[in-house]
Amino acid sequence: MIELYHVTKRYSGDSPAITDVNLKIDKGEFVFITGASGAGKTTLLKLLFAAERPTAGQIIIDGKNVSRIRERDVPALRSKIGVVFQDFKLITHWTVFQNVAFVLELMGLPGREIKRRVWWALKTVRLHHKLDAYPLKLSGGEQQRVAIARALITNPIILLADEPTGNLDPEITLEIMRLFSDINARGATVVIATHDRVLLEYMNKRVVILSQGRVISDEHDESSLIRAGRLARAGVGGPL
């Protein structure tokens, strides 16, 4: 589903944010990307949804090479990928409905179908009673759930999330993780970047650890004690 071969990303003048990363994520997997601040987590996700292009290497998404994707082909790629951000990225003068419906409007779906699917997506995140609210009237957790509803409404084959629980309290964090697990159970490949060690230990999924732009560990299944040691060495913290 997602394949990276010798991928390097260097921003002009700086040392590389990502260096020679090789990674393969299968269809339906649930993967955490972690590492200390500046390890390259966000850059890696940006490369996956073509917000950045790699300086070197190849990125294959769903069988298509997106390393040199043309600007006009980006919307088609993004229609397959749902993205959730730490700062939610909701348009504040649009209602919850308008924010979530936007991607379906882009696809040119009929109004009735849009209403039906928006209602379903908001029901999934238990916000169907807040259709007409504006984002700034919602709590942080609710705003993130709106962003998740927007990301899953197109039934994406891949769901990317960059620190989706970074601003949220532990209870809401678990609720958001349950949502991601549900989406994963329906078949979507889920990739989440986080530096929250507790979350990684709690979820017990595949964890890719980045340090200074390089993959230093990629473990599918390991004891929590070994993992805790590995994370601590990589500088991954979190509210213990």
Add this chain to the structure above:
Amino acid sequence: MIRKAAFVFRLAGQDLKGNLAVNLVAAAIISAAFLTVGIFILIGVNLRALSGHWQEKIRVCVYLQDDAGGQAQKDLKAKLEAAPGVLSVAFTSRDQALADFKTMLGQDADLLDGLDQNPLPASFTLSLKEEARGYEEVKRLAAELSALPGVESVDYGGTWIESFTSAARVVQAAVFLLGALIVIAVVFIISNTIRLTMYSRKEEIGIMKLVGASNLLVRLPFVLEGMVQGTLAAAVGVGLLWALFRLGLAGLAWPGVFAGFNPVFISGPVLAGLVAAGAGLGAAGSMSRFSDFLRA
């Protein structure tokens, strides 16, 4: 396709409403800019109208020699009527000239009582066709008429026409130059105002792109908004100009040399052109430099 077009219109309306404060400030700036341009056009239009108004009053007076008899006068009148550029010829006899002069003097008319003979000559007053009212044309005609038999002299207010014509040319050139500078400044202001509006929405554009909107789809509502904003702002600017014109100029009693002049407003086609320019500038402003905002 129709559904997407409807969505673009809806999005433009939604955004105009959602960013009302920013859009109103931008529209107010654009209105003020159009008002300034309008004032300059109005000055130019009225200078031209005033020039026409004064030129309409231009008369050429052909004074007759005292010994020119009835037949000589008839012959001269026929020649004057046939002269190029002459619209009509009116005769003033010596007696009539004296009577007119007395009327003009009013209470001081008794000054003329001491005269033992009428010193005023008979004359023909020529009014001219529009195309013959220019300074050079009138000067040439006066020279031709002076050479005719029976003509004592020809008066056409030469110096005054010359001064006015050259002054009007200088003022019109100055208005044109200033107007051109103002138009350049206005284009700059409008494009920067729209750029600021877009800058305030940079994040929104980024979000649209992140969730899969194409450049065209992000751009179109902005272009539409720019057009609506530009059109409305230009219309408001023109409306304000009209209100100022009605309140300030139209009803005024003009003194002295301006007497009888009716100020004119900018013609319909030019007004329509201004509003269309508003729409065009709004759209162009939204399109220009848009690429800065499209990287996401």
